[in-house]
Amino acid sequence: KVVSAGHINWDVTIHVDRLPEPDGETRIDRLEQSGGGSAANVAVGLVDLGGQSVVYGSVGGDESGALALRELASAGVDPGQVLVDAAEPTSVKYVIVDGGGELLMLANDGANESFSAAGLDRDTLAAADHLHLTGQQPETAAALATAAAEAGATRSFDPGRRVADREFDAALHASDVLFVNDREADALAAATDVDPWEPEDRVVAIKLGDEGATVRTPHGSVSHPGFDVDPVDTTGAGDAFAAGFLAAALREPEITGDGFSHDPRDYQVPILVGNACGAVATESVTARTDLSWDRVRDRMGES
Ligand code: ADP
Numbered sequence: 001k002v003v004s005a006g007h008i009n010w011d012v013t014i015h016v017d018r019l020p021e022p023d024g025e026t027r028i029d030r031l032e033q034s035g036g037g038s039a040a041n042v043a044v045g046l047v048d049l050g051g052q053s054v055v056y057g058s059v060g061g062d063e064s065g066a067l068a069l070r071e072l073a074s075a076g077v078d079p080g081q082v083l084v085d086a087a088e089p090t091s092v093k094y095v096i097v098d099g100g101g102e103l104l105m106l107a108n109d110g111a112n113e114s115f116s117a118a119g120l121d122r123d124t125l126a127a128a129d130h131l132h133l134t135g136q137q138p139e140t141a142a143a144l145a146t147a148a149a150e151a152g153a154t155r156s157f158d159p160g161r162r163v164a165d166r167e168f169d170a171a172l173h174a175s176d177v178l179f180v181n182d183r184e185a186d187a188l189a190a191a192t193d194v195d196p197w198e199p200e201d202r203v204v205a206i207k208l209g210d211e212g213a214t215v216r217t218p219h220g221s222v223s224h225p226g227f228d229v230d231p232v233d234t235t236g237a238g239d240a241f242a243a244g245f246l247a248a249a250l251r252e253p254e255i256t257g258d259g260f261s262h263d264p265r266d267y268q269v270p271i272l273v274g275n276a277c278g279a280v281a282t283e284s285v286t287a288r289t290d291l292s293w294d295r296v297r298d299r300m301g302e303s
Contacts, residue, residue: 004043005056005144006134007112010064011036013095013285034288035071038134038239045243047076048291054078054124058115061086083119085111097285101232117143126151133157138167145174164191176260179242181207203260207241212275215267222264224271231282240289244277245270276300
C-alpha cells in the first residue's frame with residue numbers, strides 16, 4: 001500500500017479554437033472537469049496499475065472539494081485521510097487550450113497550502129509500504145518522511161519547481177528515491193551538495209521529456225529513450241511517470257526488499273513502465289491519465 005501526499009486539485013479544462021486576447025472573448029468548444037494535483041494523480045495512477053493507495057492532502061469545504069473527494073473514491077483511492085479545510089477554497093486549476101495545444105493556466109493556492117501532518121492518523125502511514133511525497137509545505141513533507149521512516153516504509157519525493165528550496169532538505173535527505181526533470185536536477189546540483197546526476201546515497205529518476213528518462217544510483221545508471229508519441233500536452237506526464245515507475249518497482253522484491261536497490265540494472269523495467277506511462281499521458285490534455293497495464297503494454301509493444 002502506498003500513501004501519496006501533497007496536492008489535490010480540481011481541474012477544469014476549457015477547449016477553445018483560439019486563446020482569447022486581452023479584453024477579448026472566445027467561445028468555449030468543450031469543457032472538461034477532472035481531479036488533478038500531483039499527489040492525487042500518482043495515487044490514482046497506482047490504483048489503475050493494480051496497486052492500493054491512500055491520498056494525504058487537503059481540500060476546501062466547497063463543491064470542488066466534494067467533487068475531488070468523490071472522484072478519488074470512484075477511482076478506487078482511499079480519500080479517508082484527506083483533510084477538509086472549510087476556511088479555504090479547494091485548489092482549482094483552469095487550463096484553457098487551443099486547437100494547436102497552446103495553453104493558458106489559472107490556479108489558486110487554496111487548501112493545498114494549509115495541508116499539515118498534524119491532523120493525520122498515524123496508523124495509515126504505519127500500515128503503508130511506501131510514502132510518495134509531492135509538492136507541499138516543507139514542514140509537512142519533513143514530518144511525513146520522518147514518520148514513514150520510523151514506520152519502516154520506503155520514501156520517494158518529487159519536489160517539482162521548488163526543488164532548490166533548502167527548506168526541503170529534511171524531506172530530500174529522508175527519501176530513498178528522488179524524481180526530478182533535467183532542469184530540476186541541475187538546479188538541485190547547483191543549490192545543494194546532492195548531485196542528482198551522481199548521487200552518493202539514493203536513487204534518482206531523472207525525467208528527460210521525449211528523450212525518456214535515466215535512473216542514477218551510487219553504482220551507475222540506466223537510461224531508456226522515450227516512446228514515440230505525438231504529444232498533445234505534457235502536463236501530468238511527470239506524475240504518470242512516477243506512478244508507472246513506482247508500480248513496477250514496488251512489486252519487485254529484488255528492488256524494494258531492503259530499502260531501494262542501488263543496482264542500476266534492477267531499474268530496467270521501472271524506467272520502461274515509467275516512460276510508457278509518461279508517453280500515454282502526453283497524448284491527452286487532462287493532467288489525469290487513465291493508466292492500465294494493457295495500455296502500458298500496448299505503448300511498450302508499439303515502439
Ligand atoms: P515533467 O513533466 O516532470 O517535467 P517530463 O516532461 O520529462 O517531466 O515528462 C515525464 C516523462 O514523460 C518523461 O520522462 C517521458 O518518459 C515521458 N514524456 C514526456 N514527454 C514526452 C514526449 N514528448 N515523448 C515521449 N515521452 C514523453
